[in-house]
Amino acid sequence: MIILRIQYKKEQNMKFLSHLELIKTVERIFRRMQLPMSFSQGFNPKPKIAYAAPLPVGVESECDFLDVELTQKIDVDAFLKNQGDYMPTGLWFVEGKYFNKTKSLMSLVTDSAYIAQIEVSEPHEKAFVEEQLKAFLSQDVITYEKKNKKNKINVIDIKPLIQEADVLFVEANRIILKVLVTTGSSGNLKPEQLVKMFADYCNFEMVPGKERYKRVDLFTRDEQNKLISLFEVK
Amino acid sequence: MLRNKIDDILYLVEKPSRYIGDEINSVKKTVTTEMIRYGFCFPDVYEVGMSHLGSHILYGVLNNIEDVYCERVYAPWSDCEAILRRENLPLFTHETRTDIKEMDILNFTLQYELSYTNILNMLNMSNIPLRSKDRSEEDPFIMAGGPCAYNPEPLAEIVDFFSLGEGEEVFIDLMNLYREKKKNNWTKDEFLRKVALVDGIYVPKFYEVTYNEDMTLKSFEPISDEFPKKIQKRIVEDMNGAYYPTNFVLPYTDTVHDRAMIEIFRGCTRGCRFCQAGMIYRPVREKSKEVILKSARDILENTGYEEISLTSLSTLDHSDIKDTIYQMIDEHQSQMVGISLPSLRTDDLAVDVLQEIQKIRKTGLTFAPEAGTQRMRDVINKGVTEQDLDETLMKIFGLGWSRVKLYFMIGLPTETYEDLDGINDLGNRSTWLFKQIPAEQRQGTVSVTLSASNFVPKPFTPFQWMAQDTLETFKEKQKYLRSKIVNKKVKFNYHDAETSVLEGVFARGDRRLSEVLIKAYELGCVFDGWQEFFNFEKWMQAFEACGIDYKFYNRERSYEELLPWDFIDVGVRKAFLIRENENAINGVVTADCRQQCVGCGINIDLIGRDC
Numbered sequence: 001m002i003i004l005r006i007q008y009k010k011e012q013n014m015k016f017l018s019h020l021e022l023i024k025t026v027e028r029i030f031r032r033m034q035l036p037m038s039f040s041q042g043f044n045p046k047p048k049i050a051y052a053a054p055l056p057v058g059v060e061s062e063c064d065f066l067d068v069e070l071t072q073k074i075d076v077d078a079f080l081k082n083q084g085d086y087m088p089t090g091l092w093f094v095e096g097k098y099f100n101k102t103k104s105l106m107s108l109v110t111d112s113a114y115i116a117q118i119e120v121s122e123p124h125e126k127a128f129v130e131e132q133l134k135a136f137l138s139q140d141v142i143t144y145e146k147k148n149k150k151n152k153i154n155v156i157d158i159k160p161l162i163q164e165a166d167v168l169f170v171e172a173n174r175i176i177l178k179v180l181v182t183t184g185s186s187g188n189l190k191p192e193q194l195v196k197m198f199a200d201y202c203n204f205e206m207v208p209g210k211e212r213y214k215r216v217d218l219f220t221r222d223e224q225n226k227l228i229s230l231f232e233v234k
Numbered sequence: 235m236l237r238n239k240i241d242d243i244l245y246l247v248e249k250p251s252r253y254i255g256d257e258i259n260s261v262k263k264t265v266t267t268e269m270i271r272y273g274f275c276f277p278d279v280y281e282v283g284m285s286h287l288g289s290h291i292l293y294g295v296l297n298n299i300e301d302v303y304c305e306r307v308y309a310p311w312s313d314c315e316a317i318l319r320r321e322n323l324p325l326f327t328h329e330t331r332t333d334i335k336e337m338d339i340l341n342f343t344l345q346y347e348l349s350y351t352n353i354l355n356m357l358n359m360s361n362i363p364l365r366s367k368d369r370s371e372e373d374p375f376i377m378a379g380g381p382c383a384y385n386p387e388p389l390a391e392i393v394d395f396f397s398l399g400e401g402e403e404v405f406i407d408l409m410n411l412y413r414e415k416k417k418n419n420w421t422k423d424e425f426l427r428k429v430a431l432v433d434g435i436y437v438p439k440f441y442e443v444t445y446n447e448d449m450t451l452k453s454f455e456p457i458s459d460e461f462p463k464k465i466q467k468r469i470v471e472d473m474n475g476a477y478y479p480t481n482f483v484l485p486y487t488d489t490v491h492d493r494a495m496i497e498i499f500r501g502c503t504r505g506c507r508f509c510q511a512g513m514i515y516r517p518v519r520e521k522s523k524e525v526i527l528k529s530a531r532d533i534l535e536n537t538g539y540e541e542i543s544l545t546s547l548s549t550l551d552h553s554d555i556k557d558t559i560y561q562m563i564d565e566h567q568s569q570m571v572g573i574s575l576p577s578l579r580t581d582d583l584a585v586d587v588l589q590e591i592q593k594i595r596k597t598g599l600t601f602a603p604e605a606g607t608q609r610m611r612d613v614i615n616k617g618v619t620e621q622d623l624d625e626t627l628m629k630i631f632g633l634g635w636s637r638v639k640l641y642f643m644i645g646l647p648t649e650t651y652e653d654l655d656g657i658n659d660l661g662n663r664s665t666w667l668f669k670q671i672p673a674e675q676r677q678g679t680v681s682v683t684l685s686a687s688n689f690v691p692k693p694f695t696p697f698q699w700m701a702q703d704t705l706e707t708f709k710e711k712q713k714y715l716r717s718k719i720v721n722k723k724v725k726f727n728y729h730d731a732e733t734s735v736l737e738g739v740f741a742r743g744d745r746r747l748s749e750v751l752i753k754a755y756e757l758g759c760v761f762d763g764w765q766e767f768f769n770f771e772k773w774m775q776a777f778e779a780c781g782i783d784y785k786f787y788n789r790e791r792s793y794e795e796l797l798p799w800d801f802i803d804v805g806v807r808k809a810f811l812i813r814e815n816e817n818a819i820n821g822v823v824t825a826d827c828r829q830q831c832v833g834c835g836i837n838i839d840l841i842g843r844d845c
């Protein structure tokens with residue numbers, strides 16, 4: 001099998017594409033580029049393209065991955081160099097690497113890093129927000145309640161899912177955080193959830209419609225449980 | 235800046251991808267003061283507008299003119315509209331996010347009558363006065379075209395000028411004239427006086443209407459001799475040489491028809507008597523196989539579409555269709571590009587072609603018998619026999635298909651309950667036919683959808699004089715069919731009766747409806763084509779407030795009555811329409827004019843040669 005793993009960016013207007021819209025857009029880019037794609041069998045053949053971690057609408061990404069299965073190898077450098085003619089503004093292929101066989105990208109992903117920006121009703125100093133974050137993180141448990149499908153309330157502790165959290169920048173009402181959270185099948189924390197709980201903890205009132213998120217990194221873990229890039233998978 | 239403010243609000247709306255612009259192949263130009271700014275407006279949401287082939291053609295034609303920048307405008311969905319209004323932001327163009335008020339010309343395309351209130355809403359969102367007479371020199375010109383423009387009168391008070399017919403030449407003429415206007419600083423009125431003389435352009439304010447006591451038209455005349463008495467539609471003579479886009483703007487959002495659209499011919503010779511398109515787009519003009527195949531190649535290269543739709547009013551009627559399709563499949567098979575056909579004929583050709591097409595992708599099957607009995611089909615001149623349908627369905631089921639959709643109309647002239655029974659019978663017959671196929675040949679379980687729309691008499695058809703069923707009659711007929719159709723394998727869909735009746739009013743309406751339209755809009759009517767918005771009571775209030783009985787417009791007309799669209803010449807003669815109407819009443823079938831000319835007049839009046 002010839003699998004080309006591609007790291008891509010999804011920024012500017014492209015952040016507004018839903019995952020399904022992105023899938024369609026990428027398929028058509030590959031078709032325009034005349035990539036020799038493999039197709040599924042059946043009445044409605046589809047190219048074999050798999051994604052790492054779908055993003056919600058409105059979230060930008062500097063670091064995302066897809067695997068596309070090809071029928072023959074292409075020159076990756078030329079592919080990257082010539083992409084300009086085919087890409088909509090905001091979508092960009094950063095790097096590509098061949099794999100023979102691989103676990104599905106989706107199952108590989110374990111952690112992702114985000115930058116989160118919020119606006120709050122009152123201005124604050126950076127030191128204060130940092131102090132608050134420290135206190136927030138040093139709680140024994142960080143829980144919220146979630147109703148399941150049967151309307152039963154589950155208590156969820158997100159503490160084990162927060163790998164890192166830092167205050168990057170505070171300017172008056174604007175706060176920018178960087179977080180690293182568990183992502184994937186063995187636990188999943190959305191940065192929105194984390195930010196909301198932190199704001200609630202501090203009694204910050206978030207200005208609605210002013211939250212911005214950008215994914216900046218995506219990781220898997222090796223046998224030693226060390227974070228590695230999805231290109232470094234064996 | 236407006237651009238950034240709009241970025242902010244897109245975080246708050248449903249499906250923001252429909253507002254972002256920046257699509258592959260969308261046209262980017264540097265805006266200059268010399269430039270003619272043209273807003274091409276589709277009065278419905280993006281997904282619907284982007285599926286409309288004509289808009290893509292026009293977009294290309296206009297942007298090919300160097301000093302013209304044609305940008306697209308769609309009706310924002312209600313959530314987005316509410317936020318724009320709350321934030322005091324205007325309606326904006328897709329390409330540059332400019333307030334539509336800053337355009338020189340706003341050209342609305344009229345695809346269905348029930349989109350008219352959206353035109354008003356779009357103007358209002360940018361504070362452009364609704365009535366032509368209230369707009370100033372600073373406001374853009376409001377122009378309209380498209381199939382509904384063949385009866386422009388209901389929009390006469392709103393639209394400054396209409397373009398009738400097809401083709402790029404009229405737009406080139408128009409832009410030349412507008413360039414003059416800019417250069418010489420003509421007033422709007424000066425420009426309109428000149429544009430009124432361009433072939434295919436109608437400027438309502440230069441025409442005066444008087445009425446009889448019974449509300450019918452008494453006269454319809456130009457206010458001065460300088461303006462033409464008759465306006466003739468423009469046509470493209472040679473489809474092979476005509477401009478056709480190959481760099482279609484590629485939507486991100488799922489649109490209604492999200493595939494490569496290739497128009498393979500224009501016009502139709504079948505002569506179905508209810509069909510406006512079949513009359514107004516005459517004569518038939520085909521593209522050659524070579525031109526079609528080249529279009530397909532170029533479009534796929536520029537868009538990356540995975541499906542091609544061969545469009546026309548009756549695709550399989552193209553004289554070289556089999557070869558064209560087989561060759562197209564051959565060329566693009568390795569890339570898994572599928573082919574779809576809008577609707578199918580009931581004959582062997584259809585079966586052959588389907589068999590070939592399904593090698594790549596299996597598509598749904600749609601047939602349009604239009605009526606349930608032979609008698610009724612003879613009245614409407616739909617040349618489908620029960621035997622054709624039987625044989626075609628048998629073959630298709632035998633090839634492994636199990637789902638079909640059959641389209642019908644209810645409320646057709648002379649319709650009886652027996653004809654309605656015929657619709658149910660065809661449903662039952664289809665499922666019965668399926669069971670006649672040996673079990674090892676058929677696949678799955680059969681499912682038949684009967685879809686019934688309500689007949690709306692349209693201008694320039696043989697039925698333009700006919701009464702439309704009343705609301706009550708439509709509802710009774712629908713109820714009857716609902717109770718009749720009990721077969722579990724048969725699904726029945728039907729259209730809302732109120733919307734069809736209102737469509738009927740505007741389709742054959744006159745100038746007085748401009749007021750009703752504005753009133754209805756003021757009462758809150760928008761997106762009338764969408765069930766979740768349509769509000770018939772408000773429409774009734776609007777009619778009442780204007781002192782107009784809507785039923786006046788659904789009634790039967792005599793051949794002598796002056797019709798609001800009589801001043802337009804589509805090339806098909808009134809005498810032909812009358813003859814066809816008589817044939818309908820007498821159940822006499824008229825042959826497809828590919829075999830033999832049946833004398834509609836277009837050859838003599840419009841093109842001056844044989845078809």
Ligand code: SF4
Nearest residue numbers: 827831832833834845
């Ligand atoms: S002129 Fe004759 S051949 Fe041409 S469209 Fe009319 S009926 Fe058909």
